Amino acid sequence: xxxxxxxxxxxxxxxxxxxxxxxxxxxxxxxxxxxxxxxxxxxxxxxxxxxxxxxxxxxxxxxxxxxxxxxxxxxxxxxxxxxxxxxxxxxxxxxxxx
Numbered sequence: 001x002x003x004x005x006x007x008x009x010x011x012x013x014x015x016x017x018x019x020x021x022x023x024x025x026x027x028x029x030x031x032x033x034x035x036x037x038x039x040x041x042x043x044x045x046x047x048x049x050x051x052x053x054x055x056x057x058x059x060x061x062x063x064x065x066x067x068x069x070x071x072x073x074x075x076x077x078x079x080x081x082x083x084x085x086x087x088x089x090x091x092x093x094x095x096x097x098x
Contacts (some may be wrong), residue, residue: 001074004067007060016056029053 008014018030029048030036038060082090 001071004071005066006064008023008057011054011057014060015053032056 008017015029018032018035029050029052031039031042031046031048032052033039034046036048038044038046042048075096083091
């Protein structure tokens with residue numbers, strides 16, 4: 001498992017990603033379903049709500065935080081296990097490529 005990378009630095013970067021994925025640049029808060037193209041949910045305007053975009057951003061960050069916590073737990077277990085090994089055992093593992 002690789003160390004998780006934060007998906008977005010801030011809400012502005014998240015909104016930029018929405019525009020990059022096809023939403024017109026003039027929309028401040030694009031509809032998340034149609035990416036600003038127009039759909040029945042936004043009544044064809046392409047406009048979404050600030051709350052919906054913030055909720056989606058928070059969800060992405062929450063998933064990252066869960067993944068980061070899991071990685072930190074695994075890393076702590078690895079370090080704890082390595083502390084119990086002798087120098088020769090560590091060298092042998094390195095030779096094996098582990």
